[in-house]
Amino acid sequence: MKSETSTPTGEFTLRLSATRRGARLARLLAVQQLHDWGVTGPAAEAAELVVAELATNAVRHGRVPGRDFEVRMELDDDHVRIELSDARGERRPAPVRNPDEGGYGLLLVAALASAWGVKDRCVGKTVWATVPLAPRRPVGTG
16 A cells, blocks of 8 residues: 655655565655656756665565555755665664675665665664765865
8 A cells, every 4th residue: 555745845755565566666756756846867866776775675674574664755955865664673784895796775875875874763764865966076176
């Protein structure tokens, strides 16, 4: 069952089944919401990739049969905060230091987001990332 909330204040919440199809829908509906908010270009592409990676992780590593996962985005003046919540609090994400055929997801999230982390919930956990709307300038320029 899908429930979706979108408000003019810049908040978007979506619950989807913890399946590959649910992860794909999370990405597609997040892209549509970003477009509706007027977020385009590199910022929208970065946010799309972050949603895709976090949703995939929620489905692969945070899935509990019969439980949904939740996507939440909040638009602010200079960033989009993305949150993915799942039901497996004991499975904490950690970037892989030497990825082989997989394990690049959180490295990608760390590269695209200005910050990311994990917070506990009553049931499960929330992995969040903050994606800047303007490109970050390398240190020492400007």
